[in-house]
Amino acid sequence: MPRSTTGDPTRPPRGPLRRVAVLVAAATAAAVGLSTVPAGTASAGTGAGRTAAPAVTRAALTPSLVAGRGARVDIAEQEAENAATDGTVIGPDRTAYTLPAEASGRKAVALKPGQYVEFTLPSAADAITVRYSIPDAPGGGGTTAPLDVTVDGGHRTTMRLTSQYAWLYNLYPFSNDPDAGVLHPDWWITECSCVPGATTPAPVIPTPFRPNHFYDEQRLLLGRTYHAGDRVRLAVPAGSSAGTTVIDLLDSQLVGAPRIDPLAVNILAFGADPTGHRDSADAVDRAIAFAVRTRLKVYLPPGTYQVNRHIVVDNVTIEGAGSWYTIIKGHQVDLATPAPDSSVHTGVGFYGKDASAGGSHNVHLSGFAIEGDVRERIDTDQVNGIGGAMSDSTIDGLYIHHTKVGMWFDGPMSNLRITRNVIADQIADGINFHTGVTDSVVSDNVIRNTGDDALAMWSEKTEDARDTFDHNTVQTPVLANGIAVYGGTDNTVSANLVADPIREGSGIQVGSRFGAEAFTGHLWITGNSTVRAGTYELNWNIGLGAIWFYALEKNIAADIEVVGDDFLDNTYNAVMLVADFPVKDLYSIDNVHFRDIRVDGTGTSVVSARAAGSATFQNMDARNVGAVGVNNCGSFHFTPAGSEFALTDLGGNDGGGTTGPWLASWELPNTITCDDRPPVAAPPAPSPW
Structure with missing residues (x-):
């Protein structure tokens, strides 16, 4: 939604079907920042060398508390703060512009180089999604850093994490520059209780101003099916360029083999490049045009x-x-x-x-x-x-x-x-x-x-x-x-x-x-x-x-x-x-x-x-x-x-x-009881009714 100033917007080759079947078979075979940890951290509940039992959650809650609500999908969510780790749990915190506040459940695990967090799979899985945050570059624009993934001590894969799509700053519509001055000096700014452009002397607004959007996620196919009880370890290599890598959660799921459709119009037959080196937009257009004329489906x-x-x-x-x-x-x-x-x-x-x-x-x-x-x-x-x-x-x-x-x-x-x-x-x-x-x-x-x-x-x-x-x-x-x-x-x-x-x-x-x-x-x-x-x-x-x-x-x-x-x-x-x-x-x-x-x-x-x-x-x-x-x-x-x-x-x-x-x-019905800024008392965690 747009925000207001109150913060509150051609012709294909002949005989495609036979060629499609060959190409489908071939394609299927080929396919088969953080500079300081926020205040209020605590040691993780499970330390080095310990294995945490799989704690499956939904929105960081015990699933029974939200039974019947939310998407009906076969994804097992596990929060990092419930897993085995030698890192540090950050949070809970609901203060905007902090790493814990943007984490699922308002907690996450911060790892220094050489540290890990380890999840125990609750069910069979061949794919994982890791939600994480690594620091921005000092001048903005993002950085990259490695994260090693092993399952039961083997099948090591190194994910290349990036913060290029995270870390925004300032007022709407935001900036990628952590050193940018206030984008709207004509807006009211709570931090100085003023309109900067109408204030003499001009207020000092510290930078980076209102950092946010810290997290990103990456998906990884594990290459085979692992079973309940197998352990997925996410470890920050000792030489990582990221001073701190924050892990929020891990989703695991069983996605199975790729789907094939030998009777559909395959975009490979029209010149699409499955390696991603060449632009395939025109090939996709040609495949769609042919499929529309022949009343067939398009297969990617x-x-x-x-x-x-x-x-x-x-x-x-x-x-x-x-x-x-x-x-x-x-x-x-x-x-x-x-x-x-x-x-x-x-x-x-x-x-x-x-x-x-x-x-x-x-x-x-x-x-x-x-x-x-x-x-x-x-x-x-x-x-x-x-x-x-x-x-x-x-x-x-x-x-x-x-x-x-x-x-x-x-x-x-x-x-x-x-x-x-x-x-x-x-x-x-x-x-x-x-x-x-x-x-x-x-x-x-x-x-x-x-x-x-x-x-x-x-x-x-x-x-x-x-x-x-x-x-x-x-x-x-x-x-x-x-x-x-x-x-x-x-x-x-x-x-x-x-x-x-x-x-x-x-x-x-x-x-x-x-x-x-x-x-x-x-x-x-x-x-x-x-x-x-x-x-x-x-x-x-x-x-x-x-x-x-x-x-x-x-x-x-x-x-x-x-x-x-x-x-x-x-x-x-x-x-x-x-x-x-x-x-x-x-x-x-x-x-x-x-x-x-x-x-x-x-x-x-x-x-x-x-x-x-x-x-x-x-x-x-x-x-x-x-x-x-x-x-x-x-x-x-x-x-x-x-x-x-x-x-x-x-x-x-x-x-x-x-x-x-x-x-x-x-x-009742309309007694005046007006205190809309009372002291906030943090409630206990939800429990069965």
């Missing part, structure tokens, strides 16, 4: 294919051998002159036709990886993994890495199914339904380390309608929200797992902002779990809720049902309803209904209301509440009649904290 066999521009797709099925085997990889390319859409770069991506030209239809993409080369955020650039408009289409089983946005769709368009993809390490959003995307579903995707909203429905100009975000796992969005809904009608957010948003956002946001159309009809937010959500809003100087309703540009008055959700280990509030102070007399939040909710741990309150309006509560149970149950400032008018936000108790609202029931009778 194992290999790495260099593609440095958009591949435009319409009425075609493109299948890879699997995202671990087929990699479409490109460089970011400078354009000689800006494109009509104001892009100044292009890069690898599969794009539907523009909606103004009718969009694309009947596109089916599956089984390959898209590896981009995006290292800076330029909002006008179309350097996304998937883009354009695609109706009556499916996207399944892709891995999208180092693009600006994993998938950004500009409607109007309808009937898109996005399933079982992994999107990681993006400069901006994970998936964004922008402008008139209807009757579409995003389900069973894993989205980690985005630089903006991980999942968004953005009804700018035309409303998104009847869309569903269901059973997705979102982890560590560095900026903004895990899931955001900006306007629209009859949309659903269900059974998702959202963990560890870092800055200026929440687990789930319902927002009237960014020029979105008003909310109409219904919005269902059902059966989701958030954990360690609700961040500190620098400009407001308050903590946000795990779910955040924000009436900035219009009233929020649709029928909104929040049912069956769990808000776990909330950094500040579980629920926040707010209108920005300059519009507090213009917009309200009404007709929100909470039912069958569990709140396990809040740093401050269960509900914080900083707007006019109303909400109902039924069977909302809370425990381990850090401050008062309800913080009800309303619109800050403090009238004799009470707060301008009314809470209605429909019964069954139980539990609370040291101050008694979280929803006490004396607070």
Whole structure:
């Protein structure tokens, strides 16, 4: 999403089929920074020479605590802080701009040269993903460093880690230069409590200013299948150039053999280079054109294919051998002159036709990886993994890495199914339904380390309608929200797992902002779990809720049902309803209904209301509440009649904290209880209800 200044955007060869079969068989056979450790560190629980039992987690939680929520994928997550190590556990810490805060579960393991962390496989695996951080170069631009991988003392492989896609600095849209001065001297800066450009003498803002986006991930095929109990050791060589290598987690999985399709149109037959040395974009285009004419599928066999521009797709099925085997990889390319859409770069991506030209239809993409080369955020650039408009289409089983946005769709368009993809390490959003995307579903995707909203429905100009975000796992969005809904009608957010948003956002946001159309009809937010959500809003100087309703540009008055959700280990509030102070007399939040909710741990309150309006509560149970149950400032008018936000108790609202029931009778319907900056009491870890 764009951010505001408050921080809060030809002819083929003949006889292709016989040749394809030969080439497929051949291709398948060939394929078969940190200068100081942050304060607050502690020694690891398992030391050198010890083996830790496999502790499988989901979003750094015991899986039973989030059963039925999140992506249904066969990936075993193991946190480094639970593994055997002679390194140092860093964290926990939820302070933005620190390495522990951006780690899954807010902890990680820091390794010096010569140290290791060792994971015990919980189940059979032939592939791993390592999430890590190494220091930036002193002047920015990243460094590289080795990491040795061994399994049971053998099969040594050296991964080449890089920080070239990490380490951003400064204010939105950020800088790659750690020594850059304040990018927006006309913006309010919390650190100096001033507007630098209007301050005499000019304030000294230390550099690097607001470092962030520390982590990256790499995948590795192990070459054979290993079994439960085998030990994967990640060791930093003694001569590593990285003073510290931070390991956050290891994912392991069994991906199996590459998929082959001898009857499809093989891009090798059209000149594609599986070594990645030559550009294969034109060959892919020729294969697609032939497949469209002959009504066949396109097959991308194992290999790495260099593609440095958009591949435009319409009425075609493109299948890879699997995202671990087929990699479409490109460089970011400078354009000689800006494109009509104001892009100044292009890069690898599969794009539907523009909606103004009718969009694309009947596109089916599956089984390959898209590896981009995006290292800076330029909002006008179309350097996304998937883009354009695609109706009556499916996207399944892709891995999208180092693009600006994993998938950004500009409607109007309808009937898109996005399933079982992994999107990681993006400069901006994970998936964004922008402008008139209807009757579409995003389900069973894993989205980690985005630089903006991980999942968004953005009804700018035309409303998104009847869309569903269901059973997705979102982890560590560095900026903004895990899931955001900006306007629209009859949309659903269900059974998702959202963990560890870092800055200026929440687990789930319902927002009237960014020029979105008003909310109409219904919005269902059902059966989701958030954990360690609700961040500190620098400009407001308050903590946000795990779910955040924000009436900035219009009233929020649709029928909104929040049912069956769990808000776990909330950094500040579980629920926040707010209108920005300059519009507090213009917009309200009404007709929100909470039912069958569990709140396990809040740093401050269960509900914080900083707007006019109303909400109902039924069977909302809370425990381990850090401050008062309800913080009800309303619109800050403090009238004799009470707060301008009314809470209605429909019964069954139980539990609370040291101050008694979280929803006490004396607070209803609109008693003023206004302290929106109480001391924060860190809640205990979530436990079975």
